[in-house]
Amino acid sequence: MSSSKPLPNSSSATILPPANKAFVPRDYSHGTELRFSTELPAKLQGRIPEEVFTAVIGNINQLLIAAETGSASVYLESCFACLTGYLAYICMETQYEKCLRSVSRLVEEYNRTVFGPRNLSMIDPSERGLRVIEIVLLRP
């Protein structure tokens, strides 16, 4: 493992972050909206242009924010499910799931076109419980 426990009597933590991974944290400045920070992590400096990175994360954010927006179709879907005693969810896919599915496809596309050629790989945030976007540096 790349991490180590802090030494006793040490005045500072000696936990080492993984060398081959960069993490993009959630951005909570707009509330509990599903949004990731567009700041380029230090490990990716020089590996990917900042404007490309910002655009990629921005596009992902757009899809995720749309997932959490209460639109008329979302309300109708929920009302319908309620009227069936929520049994409709057994066979129905919710708008949120459709949005997360489109985010997965977008991440795959970006891995193919943007990150793959730069020896980077973006992990779908759904695989990380929507906590972070993990970007693996495939070659140092």
Added chain:
Amino acid sequence: MPKRWEVYPGKSQVLFSGRCISAKNLSVFYLTLALIVISSCLFLAFDCRLLAVTLSPSVPVLAAVQFIFVLCCLLRTTFSDPGIIPRGTPDEAAWIESQLEGPQVDRDGNYRPPVRLKDVQISGRVFKLKYCFTCKLWRPPRASHCSTCDNCVDRFDHHCPWVGNCVGRRNYRYFYLFLISLSVYCLYVMVFGIVNLVLLSNMRKDFLMAMKESPTSVLTILVAFFSIWSVVGLGGFHTMLICRETSTNEDIKGSFNQRRHPDLINPFDQGNGLANCCYVLFGPVTPSLLNFREDEIGLGSSISLVTNNGRNGTASAAAASTAVTATPAVRYSNLTRNNNDATSNSVGHVNNSVQVISESLPAQLPGDGNDVIVKNGNGTPADGVISGGTDTVGAQNSNTQSASSVHCIV
């Protein structure tokens, strides 16, 4: 390869091979279930015999419909994922903890634990986010850690022993509808139980005789009467909370108590009670983030093991890329195995999602042959050039098959 539910580290109980999750101790839930089912059965079997004949057959039918709705809401509340935030991977934990100010020993020799707070400003109000050392994540605003279930739950309301689960973002609407429907149902059973006794006493000309003849009515009336006080009270309390877009946890902590501190505004409040009600009860439903039915692939630690082994340069990189791309394809995505896959099969599934690539993305990436599609607002390709024979991107219909048809955890 184990499934994720088999390696779940919390204290919740996982049932039906990862399809359901509840608290470990369900004894009070069984009591709730027994009270509802037994009273309903007694009411439908005994009281409704006279009521159906004397009043209308719709009385037992309505009772049955309400009973089924109450049960659906209760079972959904109990066995749903309340909004558990999956624990951070070891690599994430190492990254976050390396940034935290470590434990300190000050001049007096007092031990100061590591600082694990950070400030975030939301709509003009400062929120303190806490780092959860158990779950290895920065707790989102409104999330809280349930010590009974040992999970961080999003929009944590409370842990309810009566339903045998935490009440959080995903199952709050089921909990609330359970309360409301149960209030209405208790009232219905009580009223018609009394009506049944009154009708019987009119026929027998003696109220005590009627009670002796139909003791189950007395029992159901008593159960309903005592339940109403608590259920209706709780229902009313939660109605008030919903209209103010606050959770029980926030109400107890006084997070948005503007009477005491006028600057404690609630940035999640949409302005009016009806809008808040609509959003909380009928707003978007987050799917379960636990993905219990998928394979546990050692989430990231395999990669750090591989690349730590500095001896195998390209071999480790190749293995790492395979490990990365071999993510379980089941839930949301169709997998493209490698960049050179020129078959239309994998590309054919890239569909309308590509249209959202914004115009600000450069049409050409420097240094390599792969170009990115830039689309105009109306979906037609702008200046982007497709390379590698993958020319179906723009015109493709959304023809994606879901890789897994199993609709997993509720």
